[in-house]
Amino acid sequence: MGGADLPDAIFAPLKAGSLTLRALRAADAPQLHRLVNDWEVARMLARVPFPYSLELAEDWIASTRAQIEAGTAWHLAVERDGALLGCVGLTTARDAPRHAELGYWVGRRHWGQGIGPEAAGRLARWALANLDIDVIHASVLEENKRSAAVLARIGFLEDGMAEQDFTARNARLPVRRFRAGRAELSAAREPVPVPEAPADAAPPPLAPGANLLLVAACALIDSDGRVLLARRPEGKPMAGLWEFPGGKLAPGETPEDALIRELHEELGIDVSAACLAPFAFASHPLEGKHLLMPLYLCRRWNGTPEGREGQALAWVRPNKLADYAMPPADKPLVALLRDFL
Numbered sequence: 001m002g003g004a005d006l007p008d009a010i011f012a013p014l015k016a017g018s019l020t021l022r023a024l025r026a027a028d029a030p031q032l033h034r035l036v037n038d039w040e041v042a043r044m045l046a047r048v049p050f051p052y053s054l055e056l057a058e059d060w061i062a063s064t065r066a067q068i069e070a071g072t073a074w075h076l077a078v079e080r081d082g083a084l085l086g087c088v089g090l091t092t093a094r095d096a097p098r099h100a101e102l103g104y105w106v107g108r109r110h111w112g113q114g115i116g117p118e119a120a121g122r123l124a125r126w127a128l129a130n131l132d133i134d135v136i137h138a139s140v141l142e143e144n145k146r147s148a149a150v151l152a153r154i155g156f157l158e159d160g161m162a163e164q165d166f167t168a169r170n171a172r173l174p175v176r177r178f179r180a181g182r183a184e185l186s187a188a189r190e191p192v193p194v195p196e197a198p199a200d201a202a203p204p205p206l207a208p209g210a211n212l213l214l215v216a217a218c219a220l221i222d223s224d225g226r227v228l229l230a231r232r233p234e235g236k237p238m239a240g241l242w243e244f245p246g247g248k249l250a251p252g253e254t255p256e257d258a259l260i261r262e263l264h265e266e267l268g269i270d271v272s273a274a275c276l277a278p279f280a281f282a283s284h285p286l287e288g289k290h291l292l293m294p295l296y297l298c299r300r301w302n303g304t305p306e307g308r309e310g311q312a313l314a315w316v317r318p319n320k321l322a323d324y325a326m327p328p329a330d331k332p333l334v335a336l337l338r339d340f341l
């Protein structure tokens with residue numbers, strides 16, 4: 001085992017309520033060993049042998065660091081008040097691009113405190129917002145009702161049965177398969193209250209345009225002809241997808257007003273209305289409304305764009321735009337832009 005521990009440098013810890021999710025450290029091995037070397041825990045986990053030695057814990061911790069550095073898996077310690085409670089992990093699928101697998105376990109003495117859903121939910125939402133994935137899968141041993149309940153609470157949907165080898169049992173056993181994408185995970189987090197309509201009530205008449213969601217967006221183009229995309233941050237709908245900077249029109253704003261304000265707030269740049277050239281528009285159903293989004297082109301601004309709301313930015317060559325996962329409304333815009341630039 002080599003290398004000094006620099007876990008926070010390889011992975012910035014995530015907060016989840018009272019929990020912290022952080023990279024594992026060599027010093028976690030004795031506690032991790034004590035928690036996993038428990039038949040009640042190990043028998044539910046596919047790849048954990050039983051008994052589970054301290055050396056295995058040490059080797060596994062060392063391998064998790066290499067996986068984070070390689071960007072293939074994020075196995076994290078679940079910590080509260082400095083104590084290790086369990087682990088949560090996400091592995092990108094080797095054979096299915098943009099898919100990943102989620103796993104977690106909690107030490108027996110910490111069961112029943114909602115630690116599983118808090119930790120696994122946070123890692124899943126972080127992963128969709130920050131990694132190039134769209135779907136997360138998870139498998140639960142058929143008899144493991146506790147773990148299935150964790151997934152259901154986070155928003156995962158059950159999608160069939162499979163079989164998996166369980167090392168500690170030395171057997172191939174049936175597992176329930178679950179999956180979730182952005183829609184499932186954000187729906188579970190922000191339940192939309194459905195107002196109760198009085199029986200027989202006719203729907204109220206809508207004012208013209210009342211069902212429109214007006215958003216102004218801008219393709220900033222630099223002197224090399226590259227286009228700026230911003231990644232929607234965790235906590236917003238469609239987190240993790242790349243978009244043209246911009247945002248919703250506030251009451252009374254023109255699209256140009258809204259863009260000037262949004263580009264300043266989100267990117268810290270100043271743009272004048274004269275430098276915003278109307279280019280195209282998107283028209284697409286969205287969140288129970290209808291998105292109408294003019295897209296402007298802009299080649300001149302003051303300042304250097306930076307992600308002021310923590311969002312990642314990418315300057316992208318027109319012929320590479322299609323490599324970035326974007327909201328469905330943007331697809332036609334990307335094709336137009338690529339042909340135009």
Ligand SMILES: Nc1nc2c([nH]c(=O)n2[C@H]2C[C@H](O)[C@@H](COP(=O)(O)OP(=O)(O)OP(=O)(O)O)O2)c(=O)[nH]1
Binds near residue numbers: 217236246249328330
């Ligand atoms: N800015 C932007 N929004 C897009 C694009 N494509 C697309 O479907 N949208 C959708 C996503 C959102 O539902 C909506 C923009 O809303 P937003 O949430 O980003 O707006 P905002 O900045 O005003 O944010 P907030 O105050 O509501 O959090 O438009 C795009 O390319 N750029």
